[in-house]
Amino acid sequence: MTRNIRKEQAAETREKILEAAKSLFAEKGYHGTPVREITRKIGMGDGILYHYFPGGKREIMAVLLRESFEHRREGIKQIQRVVEGLDLRDAMITIKRRLYELFTEDMDLTRILFRENDLLGFEEAEQLTVLIREQCAIFEKFLRERHEKGEIRALDFRIASRQFLSTTLHAIMSKSVGIQLLNEPDVYKHMEENVDFTIDLWRIPSATEKKPKVLLCDSQ
Known part of the structure; x- marks a missing residue:
């Protein structure tokens, strides 16, 4: 005892x-x-x-970073499982929400990551870049699967993935630095607007939209 x-x-x-x-x-x-x-x-x-x-202060920082990334990597795996059965819009909103919350639930550590990442030289600090790349690869796979299901048109899925996730990173940075960087102060409303705009860009054109326009000329 x-x-x-x-x-x-x-x-x-x-x-x-x-x-x-x-x-x-x-x-x-x-x-x-x-x-x-x-x-x-x-x-x-x-x-x-x-x-x-x-190892003193250096070891403390290394432990903080390592435990943080382990937690967030597991959180990303949970997001993958959650969105499997959702329709496209709900899945994309869920991905944005969960990622945002995963990085903002502990703002002290998020501020450390953004502020000290270039200065520390810790191997663990480099995991932020690795984590973002992993999430981009996961979302790229998600987009390919949704394309195969006929939910979105053919895209450069790698660029589309990075572009979509960068808007979430933008929201995280906005909260981290305490400056309003978003057009919409309600971050969740901003996410929904961003998802709707993106889906409209990625959707498969209707049969009417695919038809070439015919120019009618006046008879001489």
């Missing part, structure tokens, strides 16, 4: 250190946050931090 309590206490302390560091990294930046400030935030000495994270 005592051993289990100690394990729980250790896990709780580790989590407190991670949460304190994440909050400070988001507020002051990685390089602007000394170890002492992290331990002061949780009311403990510097030694306790190195007990749980021998």
